[in-house]
Amino acid sequence: MxxxxxxxxxxxxxxxxxxxxxxxxxxxxxxxxxxxxxxxxxFSRGGIAATLRFTAPILLAGLGALWAERSGVINIGLEGMMIAGTWFGAWAGYQWGVGAGLAAGVAAGTAFGLVHALLAVTFGVDQAISGLTLNLLAVGLTRFLSSIAFAAVAGGSITTSPAVPDFPTVSLPAVEVLLAPVDRANVPVLGDAAAVVLGLLTDVSVLTVLVVALVPVTWWVLWRTRLGLRIRAVGERPEAADSLAVRPWVYRYVALGVSGGLAGLAGVYLVTVASSLYREGQTAGRGFIGLATVIFGNWNPWSVTVGSLVFGFTDALRTxxxxxxxxxxxxxxxxxxxxxxxxxxxxxxxxxxxxxxxxxxxxxxxxxxxxxxxxxxxxxxxxxxxxxxxFARQRLRPPAAVGEPFRRGDAG
Amino acid sequence: MTRLRAAGLVLAAPVVAFGFALAVTLVILALARVDPLAVLGDALAYGLRPVTLVAVANKAIPYYLAGIAAAVGFHLRLFNIGIDGQYRLGAFAAAVIGAAVSLPAPLHVALVVVVAMAVGWGWAAVAGLLYVRRGVNVVISTIMLNAVASGLIAWLLSPARLAQQAAGSNNVTTATIPPSGWIPSIAIPGVEGAGAAVNGFVFVAIAVGIGYWLVLHRSTVGFEVRAMGLSGRAAKVAGIRAPRLALLTMAASGAIAGLVGLPQLLGASHRFGLDFPSGLAFTGLSVAILGRNHPLGVAFGAFAWAFIERSAQVLDLAGVSREVVTILQAVTVLAIVVAYELVRRIRARQERRYVARAVGGASGVTV
Structure with missing residues (x-):
C-alpha cells in the first residue's frame, strides 16, 4: 500500500x-x-476584493456540505439553510446590529440542519427528497415572514429588508503603504500581483477573516479530534462504528447541525458583507455550487477552498x-x-x-x-x-456511506 | 386480511400527512393574526366553484406532465430537477419553429410537440451523460443546466434576436404560432365565464399517463427499470446494463418534461414569453412523491396541488400572503415521505412477525 x-x-x-x-x-x-x-x-484591486466576497459564501456552503457528507448525509438542503440564514440574519441584523444578525442567521441554519437530520437520519427519508423539500420550505417561509416583518417597515418591502449594518473591516498594516505605489505604477505582472495582494489583505471584513479561519478549523476538528474521527467513521462504515458504541445518529445530528450553521453563516455573509440587505432569491443557487465544490475538492477542506475560489472568481465576473x-x-x-x-x-x-x-x-x-x-x-x-x-480528474473517493440511511439491523 | 390492512395503511399515510400539514398551516395563519378557519372556508368556497375547478384542471395538466417526468426518474433515484430548464428550452424552441413554418393543422401541432420533446430529451441527456460517464450527481448537474437554460433563453428572448415586445405589456414573446398549430379547448357544458374550457392537451396528458404505465409494466425496458429500482445489485447480476438504463431513463424524463409547456403554448398563449412559470421541477417532484409514481396517484397529486394554489388566491383578500401555500405544500411533502417511511417500517415488522410465526415452531426464531 x-x-x-x-x-x-x-x-x-x-x-x-x-x-x-x-x-x-x-x-x-x-x-x-x-x-x-x-x-x-x-486583476484589479476591486475585482480581487469582489472575488473574495463572492468566494466566501460558496466556501461556507462547501464546508457545510463537507461536514454533512463526511458524516454520510448529503445536504441538498444547503440552499434552503442559506436562505434561512439570509432572512433571519437580516431580520435580527437591521434591528439589533450585526452581532444579533450573525447569531440569528446561524441559529436558523442550524435549526434547518437539525430538521434535515430528523427527516433523513431519524425517519430515514430519502436524503435528496428531504433536502429539496427543505429548500422549498425555506422559500415559502421567508416569503411569508417577509410579508409580515418587512412589508410594512420603512425601507423594506415584500421582497427586501431594510438596510442591514455591515461588519467592520480590517487591513494588514503596511501593505497599503508598500504595495499601492506598485499597483498604481502599472508595471506588467508585478502591478497585477500587487493589486491581488492589496485586494486580499486590505479592507477585509472581519466576517471574511472568520470564514477563512473556518477552513483550518474544519480540517482540525474533522481530522485531529475524537469527534471528527467519529463523524468520519460514521460516514464510512456506520455499522462498524455502531458496533463500537459510536452511535451514527448522534454524529450525523452533530454534523448536520454544524452544516446548517455554516450555511446560515453564508446567508448572513450575503446580507451583510456581499450586499447590505436581504433580497429574495439572493442565494442564487450558491448552496448547490457549494455541494459541487465538495465533489471537486474530493471531500477535503483544502481542495474545497481551491474549488470555491474558482467558482467565486467566475461568480464575481458579473461585476x-x-x-x-x-x-x-x-x-x-x-x-x-x-x-x-x-x-x-x-x-x-x-x-x-x-x-x-x-x-x-x-x-x-x-x-x-x-x-x-x-x-x-x-x-x-x-x-x-x-x-x-x-472534466476534472475523476480520482475521487467520496465517503463510503454517503447517501445511505443507517438503520440498525437493515445493513447487510 | 393482511393485504387489506396493508392497502389501508398506504392510503391512510397521505391523509394523515395532509392533515398534519393542514394543522401546521392553520397554526401559521393563526400566528398571522387572521381567523384560520374562516380563511380556510373562504378558500374552499372559492376553489370549489365550477369556474375555478376548470381553471384548476387546466393548471393541473402541466403539473401532471411534470409529475410523470419526475416519476420516470424516481424509479432509478434520479432526481430530475432539470424539468424546469428542459421544458422551458423545449417550449421556446417549439414556439420559434412553430411560428416559422406553415403546415396543415395536425402536422403543425405534431411538429411543435416533436420539437419540444426532442429539445427536452437532448437537454436531459446532457445530465444523463454526465451522470453515466463522469458520475456527476444529477441534482447538481440539472440545477446548473437550469441556470444555463435560463441564461440562454434570456439572451435569445430579446427583441434583437428571436423575440418581440408584446404590444401594451412588459411581456417579451416569440412570434405567434399560426392557427394551424393551435389545439382547441373543450367547453364544459353548464359552466359559464371567461376561460371556462378545458385545455385540449388534457388528452395528450392522459395518453402520456397510459403510455408511462404500459412501458413500465408491459415492456422489457420497464421491467428492467423496476428491477433496477428494487435492487440495483440484483439487477446488475441479472445482466441489466445500469448506465445505459440510467441514460435512457433520464432522457425519457426530459422528453416528457418537454411537453410541460405545451398546454400553454398550443392551447392558450400560442407564443413563448417571460410568463412561462419556473419552479415546475419542484412541483413535479412533489406531485410524483404524493402520487407514489403511479399514473393515477400523480393525477390526484397534480389536481390537489393545482387546487391548493388556485384556491389560495383568496388569501390575498384576507390580508395573508399567498406564500403560506408553499409552506403548506412543503410540509405536506415532508409529512408524506415520513408517513410512507413509517408505513414501510410497520409493514416490514408485520412481515417479519408473519415469517417468524410461519417458521417459528420449527426453528424457534423469535422476532
Missing part, C-alpha cells in the same frame, strides 16, 4: 505547496494576456467588464487548443476533436464579438461547475 492511497493523507496543508509554482505561472500568463487584450479589471470576461474565454480557448495539439501529437484524434472544436469556437467567438453578453456571464459559475465536474 502506497502512502497516496491512505485516506486523509492529502488533507495536510503541505501538499498545496506543489501547485504554487503552477499558480504563479498561470497568473503570469493571464496577467500578460489581459494586458495584451487591454482588459483593465481582470467586471465584458471585455475582461472575454479574456478568460481566450485563456480557456488557448488551453483547450494546447491540449488538442498535444493529443494530436499523441495520436489521439478523438481527443483533438473533443478539445479542439470547443476551443476553436471560443476563440472565434472572441474574435468576432470581442465581448460576452451579460446573460451568459450570469450563468458563468453554473457552467463552470458543470465543466469542472465533467
Amino acid at each position: 502506497t502512502g497516496a492511497s491512505i485516506p486523509g493523507f492529502r488533507t495536510r496543508p503541505g501538499w498545496l505547496l506543489g501547485p504554487v509554482a503552477r499558480v504563479i505561472a498561470g497568473f503570469t500568463a493571464l496577467s500578460l494576456l489581459s494586458g495584451a487584450l487591454e482588459a483593465p479589471d481582470l 467586471r467588464q465584458e471585455v475582461t470576461v472575454g479574456v478568460l474565454l481566450v485563456a480557456i480557448g488557448l488551453v483547450g487548443a494546447a491540449v488538442a495539439i498535444r493529443r494530436g501529437f499523441a495520436g489521439d484524434w478523438r481527443g483533438t476533436l473533443l478539445f479542439g472544436i470547443p476551443a476553436g469556437a471560443l476563440l472565434a467567438w472572441f474574435w468576432i464579438v470581442r465581448a460576452v453578453p451579460s446573460e451568459f456571464v450570469s450563468f458563468a459559475p453554473h457552467l463552470t461547475t458543470l465543466l469542472v465536474l465533467a
